[in-house]
Amino acid sequence: MQANRRELFGAMLAVAAAARMNGADDGVTIPGKRPMIVHNDRPEDLETPLQYFDSYLTPVDAFFVRQHLPRPAAIDPAAHRVAITGMVSKPVELSLDDLRKLPQFTVTATLECTGNGRAFYSPKLPGIQWGRGAVGNAEWRGPKLSDVLKLAGVDPQAEFLEIDGADTGLLATPDFVRSMPMRKALHPATLLALSMNRETPQIHGFPVRLIVPGWDGTSWVKWVTRLTPAAKETSGFFMNPGYRYPKFALPPGTPARPAELEVIEGMPVKSTITAPADQGKLPIGALSIRGFAWAGENQIERVEISTDGGSRWQDAELPSAKLPFAWRLWRFPWRPTAPGYYTILSRATDSAGRVQPFVPAWNPSGYLWNGIDRIGVTVEAA
Amino acid sequence: MKLILILWACSIAAYALAADQATIDRGQKEEGRACLPCHSLRLIHSQRLSRAAWNKELDKMAGWGTKMQDRDALVEYLVTNFGDDKPVSPPAMSADGAGKK
Numbered sequence: 221m222q223a224n225r226r227e228l229f230g231a232m233l234a235v236a237a238a239a240r241m242n243g244a245d246d247g248v249t250i251p252g253k254r255p256m257i258v259h260n261d262r263p264e265d266l267e268t269p270l271q272y273f274d275s276y277l278t279p280v281d282a283f284f285v286r287q288h289l290p291r292p293a294a295i296d297p298a299a300h301r302v303a304i305t306g307m308v309s310k311p312v313e314l315s316l317d318d319l320r321k322l323p324q325f326t327v328t329a330t331l332e333c334t335g336n337g338r339a340f341y342s343p344k345l346p347g348i349q350w351g352r353g354a355v356g357n358a359e360w361r362g363p364k365l366s367d368v369l370k371l372a373g374v375d376p377q378a379e380f381l382e383i384d385g386a387d388t389g390l391l392a393t394p395d396f397v398r399s400m401p402m403r404k405a406l407h408p409a410t411l412l413a414l415s416m417n418r419e420t421p422q423i424h425g426f427p428v429r430l431i432v433p434g435w436d437g438t439s440w441v442k443w444v445t446r447l448t449p450a451a452k453e454t455s456g457f458f459m460n461p462g463y464r465y466p467k468f469a470l471p472p473g474t475p476a477r478p479a480e481l482e483v484i485e486g487m488p489v490k491s492t493i494t495a496p497a498d499q500g501k502l503p504i505g506a507l508s509i510r511g512f513a514w515a516g517e518n519q520i521e522r523v524e525i526s527t528d529g530g531s532r533w534q535d536a537e538l539p540s541a542k543l544p545f546a547w548r549l550w551r552f553p554w555r556p557t558a559p560g561y562y563t564i565l566s567r568a569t570d571s572a573g574r575v576q577p578f579v580p581a582w583n584p585s586g587y588l589w590n591g592i593d594r595i596g597v598t599v600e601a602a
Numbered sequence: 603m604k605l606i607l608i609l610w611a612c613s614i615a616a617y618a619l620a621a622d623q624a625t626i627d628r629g630q631k632e633e634g635r636a637c638l639p640c641h642s643l644r645l646i647h648s649q650r651l652s653r654a655a656w657n658k659e660l661d662k663m664a665g666w667g668t669k670m671q672d673r674d675a676l677v678e679y680l681v682t683n684f685g686d687d688k689p690v691s692p693p694a695m696s697a698d699g700a701g702k703k
Binding site: 247248249250251252253254255256257258259260261262263265266267269281339343344345346347348349351389390391392393394 | 652697
């Protein structure tokens with residue numbers, strides 16, 4: 221008993237020391253969120269713990285958050301305006317009521333942080349050390365961006381759309397301004413969303429957020445205030461050098477070649493194992509391996525599972541609809557016949573024939589990790 | 603004579619270690635002064651980077667307006683505590699805020 225107390229006290233000291241080292245200002249609570257993995261609480265960079273991923277739509281209170289800059293002050297929806305400027309015949313300022321008067325559409329789309337899985341790259345990279353949970357699937361609703369832009373009459377010579385939101389950087393931190401090619405801006409699934417799963421959470425960019433289905437999260441600008449058709453891509457930090465990917469793969473650990481970095485468009489094919497828990501213990505019997513898979517603008521064709529470290533592969537069941545933009549849930553009924561440690565892998569294939577690699581290309585910003593997912597579990601005799 | 607030499611070497615080593623600790627302590631103060639105005643320290647403490655990579659991050663932050671008074675000490679503090687040879691700390695979890703506005 222005495223020894224146990226000593227151990228307990230030692231453990232408490234270790235936890236307190238670890239908390240100090242983590243900069244934990246004890247008891248950070250994010251209003252509107254269940255307990256989340258906190259990479260940064262000011263501004264909020266929150267990862268979804270895998271055990272919350274048990275539904276097709278990710279609930280808002282469990283949805284990951286990535287902020288580049290501090291959140292803007294509370295926005296009065298009645299006073300909020302979206303200005304359309306630049307290469308247009310009639311610059312306008314639109315209220316939320318103006319946006320609500322346009323035909324409303326719902327798109328189910330998977331939103332993934334460009335750096336999701338950065339922690340798995342070796343050598344390690346600067347940036348938020350996301351694991352598997354900087355991703356979520358939601359129903360986004362609002363007018364098509366193309367219908368919104370029609371109100372201002374876009375010059376057909378405009379090649380790009382520049383988008384700015386209400387957030388601003390501290391000190392000399394650059395503003396978060398993004399560009400996308402006009403062909404994606406005018407795509408019928410690209411929305412100026414007014415809600416997410418029928419809610420309007422400010423932490424996720426509402427009252428109005430850009431939805432760019434099939435493209436990585438950095439394009440999905442929050443708290444949109446300005447849309448500017450332009451001849452050229454905007455040149456700010458968050459377009460260059462930020463959020464670029466090497467045109468030609470680099471040896472791991474080597475510096476970027478700036479002239480060979482390209483803007484990221486779309487997302488790779490990927491699957492994630494959400495259950496059972498990595499390194500967990502399971503009683504022998506009928507078990508279920510579950511997860512989700514997504515492929516940017518493509519559809520998920522197939523998910524294969526191996527329970528023996530990759531020797532043999534079998535198809536998982538895909539109960540959810542095969543759609544572009546949205547993930548598909550998958551499940552694999554598994555009945556191990558012997559106790560022991562099992563290495564479980566998942567590998568997705570998309571409608572364009574892309575297959576998840578064993579080793580994703582290391583890149584100097586740690587973007588687009590899509591390696592075959594892997595967990596280990598111990599099956600115990602009954 | 604040998605003993606004196608050993609004692610002398612030990613005192614030098616102890617002084618060097620103490621100096622290092624003093625630098626690291628200064629670095630930690632600099633972290634609070636220079637970094638905290640814009641973001642929480644978790645963003646720093648969750649990373650494990652080489653000296654070169656930490657220097658590159660500090661260059662970026664200087665470009666974004668961070669005024670550093672004791673940058674050398676800050677680098678020593680970062681490399682000592684959050685170098686790429688250090689184990690990754692377990693993830694921090696927030697408390698339950700669901701249902702709160």
